[in-house]
Amino acid sequence: MKVLVAVKRVIDYNVKVRVKPDNTGVDLANVKMAMNPFCEIAVEEAVRLKEKGVATEIVVVSIGPKASQEQIRTALALGADRGIHIETDEEVQSLEAAKLLKAVVEKEEPKLVILGKQSIDSDNNQTGQMLAALTGMGQGTFASEVVVDGEKVNVTREVDGGLMTVALNLPAVVTTDLRLNEPRYASLPNIMKAKKKPLETVSSADLGVEIAPRLSTLKVEAPAARQAGIKVADVAELVDKLKNEAKVI
Amino acid sequence: MSILVIAEHDNSSLKQATLNVVAAAKAIGGDIDVLVAGENVGAVAEAAAKAEGVSKVLVADNAAYGHFLAENLSELVAEVGKGYSHILTSAGTTGKDFMPRVAALLDVAQVSDIIRVESEDTFVRPIYAGNAIATVKASDSIKVVTVRPTGFDPVAAEGGSASVEQLDVVKDAGLSSFVGEEKAASDRPDLASAGIVISGGRGMQNGENFKMLEQVADLMGAAVGASRAAVDAGFVPNDMQVGQTGKIVAPQLYVAVGISGAIQHLAGMSDSKVIVAINKDEEAPIFQVADYGLVADLFEAVPQLEEELKKVL
Numbered sequence: 196m197k198v199l200v201a202v203k204r205v206i207d208y209n210v211k212v213r214v215k216p217d218n219t220g221v222d223l224a225n226v227k228m229a230m231n232p233f234c235e236i237a238v239e240e241a242v243r244l245k246e247k248g249v250a251t252e253i254v255v256v257s258i259g260p261k262a263s264q265e266q267i268r269t270a271l272a273l274g275a276d277r278g279i280h281i282e283t284d285e286e287v288q289s290l291e292a293a294k295l296l297k298a299v300v301e302k303e304e305p306k307l308v309i310l311g312k313q314s315i316d317s318d319n320n321q322t323g324q325m326l327a328a329l330t331g332m333g334q335g336t337f338a339s340e341v342v343v344d345g346e347k348v349n350v351t352r353e354v355d356g357g358l359m360t361v362a363l364n365l366p367a368v369v370t371t372d373l374r375l376n377e378p379r380y381a382s383l384p385n386i387m388k389a390k391k392k393p394l395e396t397v398s399s400a401d402l403g404v405e406i407a408p409r410l411s412t413l414k415v416e417a418p419a420a421r422q423a424g425i426k427v428a429d430v431a432e433l434v435d436k437l438k439n440e441a442k443v444i
Numbered sequence: 445m446s447i448l449v450i451a452e453h454d455n456s457s458l459k460q461a462t463l464n465v466v467a468a469a470k471a472i473g474g475d476i477d478v479l480v481a482g483e484n485v486g487a488v489a490e491a492a493a494k495a496e497g498v499s500k501v502l503v504a505d506n507a508a509y510g511h512f513l514a515e516n517l518s519e520l521v522a523e524v525g526k527g528y529s530h531i532l533t534s535a536g537t538t539g540k541d542f543m544p545r546v547a548a549l550l551d552v553a554q555v556s557d558i559i560r561v562e563s564e565d566t567f568v569r570p571i572y573a574g575n576a577i578a579t580v581k582a583s584d585s586i587k588v589v590t591v592r593p594t595g596f597d598p599v600a601a602e603g604g605s606a607s608v609e610q611l612d613v614v615k616d617a618g619l620s621s622f623v624g625e626e627k628a629a630s631d632r633p634d635l636a637s638a639g640i641v642i643s644g645g646r647g648m649q650n651g652e653n654f655k656m657l658e659q660v661a662d663l664m665g666a667a668v669g670a671s672r673a674a675v676d677a678g679f680v681p682n683d684m685q686v687g688q689t690g691k692i693v694a695p696q697l698y699v700a701v702g703i704s705g706a707i708q709h710l711a712g713m714s715d716s717k718v719i720v721a722i723n724k725d726e727e728a729p730i731f732q733v734a735d736y737g738l739v740a741d742l743f744e745a746v747p748q749l750e751e752e753l754k755k756v757l
Binding site for chain 2: 328
């Protein structure tokens with residue numbers, strides 16, 4: 196079966212985020228960019244499905260500027276078979292991303308679409324669910340285990356207070372949570388091989404989707420800094436402060 | 445304006461987060477209706493009708509909604525919600541699951557995880573794991589919004605007298621089915637709404653040592669949490685994780701034990717009223733946000749804490 200994986204280029208998760216002085220956004224100039232960590236888990240899951248003989252082809256898709264091809268190449272080096280780059284320099288919000296991915300789903304007809312549960316820049320946690328709604332598919336969000344069983348997939352989900360397992364008809368959408376797997380690193384020979392794998396570039400117009408953001412960001416500010424308090428000498432002083440000064444116990 | 449709040453509950457009781465969401469709805473202003481969708485939810489609907497500020501409770505009681513499957517719930521909410529100016533729910537794992545589906549079915553954007561209401565169409569939300577705070581304006585005619593409960597003080601659970609109306613809308617998309625669940629059995633308060641939280645990090649060394657924290661938690665009526673490092677190391681399950689990718693908490697008292705204070709963790713707890721850090725590394729970043737810091741070996745400090753608390757509680 197064919198698996199489609201969507202990946203996003205975001206600020207590297209180790210980079211300290213700085214808000215621009217004019218409060219228009221976050222400073223991304225000369226900042227290291229990388230594949231969104233949840234998307235890495237999505238690629239890894241697809242590769243494991245292929246290694247198990249469940250998946251036969253892995254198509255990786257990314258939406259964004261030309262540089263997003265780096266993240267597609269990374270996915271190809273990890274084991275994806277071919278890439279689709281939906282090139283745009285505009286800001287693409289979740290609903291438009293879902294519409295663009297829907298167009299790819301209609302063309303590629305994958306049995307399973309795997310996405311990260313959220314990107315670590317906008318923290319929206321929307322695209323997978325929106326794609327599932329638009330394509331009329333079932334969804335297994337925040338997955339910690341994915342088992343394909345004939346025409347169904349069982350997805351164990353990380354929910355408040357524990358785990359929940361659902362069975363979905365295929366085709367279906369899965370979004371990954373942290374504990375689904377531990378992504379591998381690409382080997383040098385595979386990075387070289389990835390350069391020769393096919394990568395097709397399309398525009399949003401090719402896919403018949405108009406990019407028209409519904410949300411506008413009025414300002415972006417740094418969070419209010421919390422002041423450091425005092426150091427206490429021992430546990431007795433701590434309990435005394437909590438009881439008599441902070442009055443929280 | 446008219447606002448539809450989708451209640452968060454477990455079919456038997458209303459989750460406190462719903463009261464926080466109603467508070468967010470009050471900040472927007474307008475009539476507030478609450479939709480209770482589930483199976484055998486009579487008690488939940490009664491509780492919702494008593495919440496302060498609620499005009500009407502709509503009840504969709506059917507097996508199709510019993511496990512809150514997003515495919516079924518989203519069709520119901522999109523149909524019931526299309527007559528409202530705003531649809532709100534809590535940004536718990538249920539709300540995060542079905543709400544974007546509602547937005548897509550209505551062809552509108554969603555504003556996720558708001559912590560403040562500026563006006564009827566403008567909301568404040570954290571981005572980049574709380575390292576930046578964005579003010580966002582929504583232009584769609586229906587605003588679909590998830591609310592971070594800790595951003596709003598809950599409305600009173602008692603005192604209201606909303607009418608209760610049964611809906612005869614059954615949506616079964618036929619795409620998904622419930623297989624099973626594993627709920628962590630605990631008598632302790634729910635992590636997301638507890639007044640006191642005590643969390644352990646990598647410094648705990650193993651899962652067995654979390655028993656020390658549990659004993660202290662039981663003395664104080666606290667919930668027990670963990671850092672992502674402790675979860676990744678396999679000490680405790682993921683549903684205990686406090687942080688950007690786990691639970692967002694803002695209790696009266698947060699006690700961080702053996703937690704260095706990675707930015708990812710701080711994003712989940714820095715709105716707590718009082719923060720205590722116990723760590724043997726005095727350079728640990730957690731001390732930069734702690735009101736009270738104790739530089740000590742946790743394996744000595746935590747048993748002492750238990751003894752001292754026994755004296756005063």
